[in-house]
Structures are given as C-alpha cells and as structure tokens.
Amino acid sequence: MEHTTDFTRGPIVGPLLRFSLPILLALFLQALYGAVDLLVVGKYAMAQDVSGVAVGSQIMGTITNLVSSFAMGTTILLGHKIGAGNREEGGRIIGTSIAFFLSVGALLTALVPMSSGLMATAMQAPEEAFAETRRYIMICGAGSVMIVAYNVLGSIMRGLGDSKTPLMTVAIASVCNIAGDLLLVAVFHLGAAGAAIATVASQTVSVLISLLVLRGRELPFSFGRKELAIHRDVLLPMVRFGTPIALQDLLVGLSFLIILAIVNTLGLIASAGVGVAEKVCAFIMLIPAAFMQAMSAYVAQNHGAGKNDRAVRGLKIAIGLSTAFGVVMFYLAFFHGDLLCSFFARDREVILAGADYLRAYGIDCLLTCFLFCFIGFYNGLGYTGFVMAQGIGAAFLIRIPVAYWMSRKTGELFKIGLSIPCSTIVQIIACFIFYASIRDKNPLPLRMLRGRARDKHTVHCPRFDYAMHRRPVRLLFCHSHRL
Numbered sequence: 452m453e454h455t456t457d458f459t460r461g462p463i464v465g466p467l468l469r470f471s472l473p474i475l476l477a478l479f480l481q482a483l484y485g486a487v488d489l490l491v492v493g494k495y496a497m498a499q500d501v502s503g504v505a506v507g508s509q510i511m512g513t514i515t516n517l518v519s520s521f522a523m524g525t526t527i528l529l530g531h532k533i534g535a536g537n538r539e540e541g542g543r544i545i546g547t548s549i550a551f552f553l554s555v556g557a558l559l560t561a562l563v564p565m566s567s568g569l570m571a572t573a574m575q576a577p578e579e580a581f582a583e584t585r586r587y588i589m590i591c592g593a594g595s596v597m598i599v600a601y602n603v604l605g606s607i608m609r610g611l612g613d614s615k616t617p618l619m620t621v622a623i624a625s626v627c628n629i630a631g632d633l634l635l636v637a638v639f640h641l642g643a644a645g646a647a648i649a650t651v652a653s654q655t656v657s658v659l660i661s662l663l664v665l666r667g668r669e670l671p672f673s674f675g676r677k678e679l680a681i682h683r684d685v686l687l688p689m690v691r692f693g694t695p696i697a698l699q700d701l702l703v704g705l706s707f708l709i710i711l712a713i714v715n716t717l718g719l720i721a722s723a724g725v726g727v728a729e730k731v732c733a734f735i736m737l738i739p740a741a742f743m744q745a746m747s748a749y750v751a752q753n754h755g756a757g758k759n760d761r762a763v764r765g766l767k768i769a770i771g772l773s774t775a776f777g778v779v780m781f782y783l784a785f786f787h788g789d790l791l792c793s794f795f796a797r798d799r800e801v802i803l804a805g806a807d808y809l810r811a812y813g814i815d816c817l818l819t820c821f822l823f824c825f826i827g828f829y830n831g832l833g834y835t836g837f838v839m840a841q842g843i844g845a846a847f848l849i850r851i852p853v854a855y856w857m858s859r860k861t862g863e864l865f866k867i868g869l870s871i872p873c874s875t876i877v878q879i880i881a882c883f884i885f886y887a888s889i890r891d892k893n894p895l896p897l898r899m900l901r902g903r904a905r906d907k908h909t910v911h912c913p914r915f916d917y918a919m920h921r922r923p924v925r926l927l928f929c930h931s932h933r934l
Contacts, residue, residue, distance in 0.1 A: 458749045459761070474618075474744050481621055500642040507586075527692045527831065529541060547681050553596065559595035577719045594650075604665065607665070698839055706846035728808040736812075742820075742823060746766065749765050762828070762831065785809075786813075808865065850873070
C-alpha cells in the first residue's frame with residue numbers, strides 16, 4: 452500500500468527514522484496549537500488571558516491525550532494484524548474505531564461545556580482569570596467531536612504504517628490555527644475565547660481533509676458502509692489494548708493538573724509562569740514522544756510477525772537516537788529557559804518564573820529518552836497493563852507528594868518541578884525490572900534463539916489471534932512451534 456512502512460524486514464535505523472520524523476513534525480505542529488494560542492494571547496492580551504489559556508489548555512490537553520491514548524488500541528491492533536499478514540480485518544478495525552470514537556466525541560461535546568465552571572474551580576484558577584479559563588474550556592469542549600476525530604484518524608494512519616498523511620493534515624490545520632489566532636486575538640481582541648475558536652475551527656479543517664484522504668486511498672482491504680459500524684469482536688480487543696493506556700494518561704495528566712493547582716495557590720505570576728513552561732515543555736519533549744509512537748507501531752508489526760528479537764534491537768536503537776537529542780534539549784531547557792519562555796510571554800516576572808520551573812524539565816529530558824522508548828516498546832507488545840501501573844504509581848506515589856511537599860517547604864518552582872524527574876527515575880527502574888522479569892521467565896520471545904527464530908520452518912502460534920483478543924498482556928509468551 453502506498454505511504455506505508457513494513458518494519459518486519461530490512462534495515463532498522465533508516466525506516467525507523469523516516470517513520471519517526473513525520474511523527475515528530477506532526478507532534479511539533481500539534482504542540483504549536485496551544486503554543487500559538489499562548490504566544491498570540493501573551494503578546495496581544497492581558498495576564499489573565501495568558502493564565503486562562505494556560506490553565507484551560509492543560510485541561511483540554513488532558514482530555515485530548517485521553518482520547519489519543521485510547522485510540523492507541525487501534526494502532527496496536529492494526530499493527531498486529533498487518534504484521535501477522537491478516538490484512539482483511541483492517542476495514543472492520545477502521546470502521547469500528549471511527550464509529551466508536553464518534554460516539555465518544557459526541558458525549559464529550561455535551562458534557563465538557565456544561566462542566567467548564569466546575570473544571571476551572573477544581574483547578575483553582577486565579578480569580579482574575581477564572582472567567583477566561585471557563586470560556587476557553589467551554590468553547591473547546593463544544594468542539595470535542597472534532598478534537599476526538601482529529602486524533603483517532605491520526606492513530607488509524609499510523610497503525611497502517613503511514614506517518615506522512617497525519618503530518619500533512621496537521622500542517623494545514625496549524626496554518627489555519629495561526630491565521631485564526633492572529634485574526635481573532637490580535638485584530639478583534641477576543642482574548643482566550645478567540646484562541647479557543649481558532650483551535651476548534653482548525654481541527655475541523657484537519658478532520659475533513661483526513662476523511663477525504665482516507666476515502667480516496669486504495670487500501671489492501673475493503674472499507675465501506677458495511678465496515679463503518681461497531682463490530683463487537685473488534686471493539687473488545689481494541690478496548691482491552693487502549694483502556695490501560697488511556698487510564699494511565701488520564702491519571703498521569705490529572706497528576707500534572709494537580710501540580711498546576713498546587714502552583715496556582717502561589718499566585719497569578721506563578722500560575723502564568725508554569726503555564727508558559729508547560730508550553731515550552733510540549734516542544735522539548737517532542738523527540739522522545741515521537742520515538743514512543745514510532746516504537747509502538749514498529750514493535751506491534753514485528754510482534755505480529757513473530758520477530759521479537761528485531762523489536763528488541765529497535766528498542767536499543769531508538770533509545771540511543773533519542774538520548775542524542777535529549778542532551779541538546781537538556782542544555783536548552785536548563786541553561787536558557789528564560790530565552791525559551793520569552794517566546795510565550797512578555798512579562799519579565801512570568802518569564803523568570805517559567806524559566807525556574809523549566810530547569811527541572813531540563814533534567815527530565817535526559818530521562819524520558821529511556822522511559823518513552825520503553826513505553827512504546829511495551830505498548831507495541833501489548834503490555835499496556837504494566838504501562839498503566841508504572842505510570843499511575845509514579846504519578847500518585849512520587850510526583851504529587853514531592854510537588855506538594857516542596858510547595859509547602861520552599862514554594863520555589865524549580866524544587867516543585869523536581870517532582871517530575873523524581874517520578875521518571877522510578878518509572879525507568881520499573882521498566883528495567885519488568886524487562887528482566889519477562890526475559891528470565893521465558894527467554895525465547897525476547898532473546899529469540901537465532902537459529903529457531905529465522906528458521907523458515909518455524910510458524911506462529913495458531914492461538915495468536917485468540918490470545919490477542921482474549922489476553923493481550925500475555926501476547927509475549929505465545930511460543931513458536933515447528934511444523
């Protein structure tokens with residue numbers, strides 16, 4: 452199929468980089484949505500608008516990440532089926548995903564605007580910025596169906612091995628968003644509300660383009676009205692894969708919202724400063740995030756093809772490549788945070804507050820190179836339950852308690868921010884321990900005894916599809932058998 456990547460054969464580094472680069476650029480442009488909102492509002496509006504967009508976009512970002520993570524079930528399931536050579540199921544997987552997530556989007560469109568006031572209150576939005584925060588959430592919430600569709604269609608494309616089409620659509624949407632922000636905020640002075648309207652409108656454009664591309668593309672399986680329905684036998688494994696990832700991202704995102712709520716008690720400057728730092732962080736964490744998504748698709752295909760030894764080699768390569776970029780991100784965030792924050796704010800106090808918090812994220816840049824690649828690796832194998840457990844445990848046992856303690860003890864943003872790398876260290880340790888446990892428990896899948904793994908007379912376990920549907924967390928232990 453055009454624009455797709457087969458990860459199960461040939462070199463690893465070249466295809467992995469070519470697949471990761473469009474994901475990186477797409478994530479960059481996606482991060483540009485909130486960044487442009489904050490940039491334009493910071494230059495043409497008041498501090499309360501900056502705080503409103505910062506807090507409101509954190510809430511909407513959590514909801515968006517929840518949907519995007521849940522949609523990873525589609526990416527993993529498609530990757531497994533394509534890697535196993537069972538492509539005829541692709542149309543039913545795509546149809547089920549679209550039908551199901553449209554229902555989810557419609558529900559969010561109804562619920563989020565009604566809950567906007569409660570969300571702003573729960574986040575302890577500063578009194579001066581409460582109205583702007585509520586307005587931003589209400590408008591973005593009303594466009595939830597487009598936000599959901601935007602992320603689900605991207606997951607479908609990546610599951611097919613196509614990372615270029617999502618890049619194209621998000622690029623078009625980013626241009627529309629920038630134009631909308633400049634028109635509504637800089638010209639018509641609508642503040643936070645104008646930024647929210649521009650975001651929803653641009654994502655609507657992206658969804659329409661994605662649907663046209665998907666409809667006009669020649670697929671290696673049938674996809675029509677008959678497939679565009681919720682098929683229970685497809686939905687169940689999709690939900691089993693996606694639910695742990697979504698639950699983890701929801702609760703981890705909630706932990707960052709709790710930290711922001713803790714910071715909001717320190718005043719308007721601290722609130723705006725951390726909001727600006729989070730926007731900068733959305734960019735400096737793009738490279739490990741891109742490798743994480745690429746690893747999920749890469750490992751899913753190789754696992755479906757029974758090539759777990761190749762999946763492990765890809766993991767090591769991805770960690771090395773990601774770390775090389777992570778050192779650069781650390782330098783910029785730790786030593787030049789004020790310069791980075793100045794892109795999103797003009798108030799000197801806000802810039803200094805953001806730079807202080809960003810130094811902690813700089814340390815985390817060196818650590819997420821390992822963590823994000825491991826998460827993509829385990830997601831691709833189907834170990835989404837472990838990914839959920841380590842993420843939630845670190846968030847609520849380490850990150851939040853350390854942030855709260857530091858806020859009460861010192862009130863310094865850098866020390867509050869240190870809660871983030873502290874939790875990442877714990878997660879990395881958990882990933883290494885889990886890797887050792889599954890390798891020692893059953894050495895064949897991870898070490899893939901070379902003679903047997905490459906023997907042309909070796910075939911996949913006949914229970915593969917059943918295991919994938921019924922017990923995804925045990926996929927790794929599905930042995931190969933000789934004819």
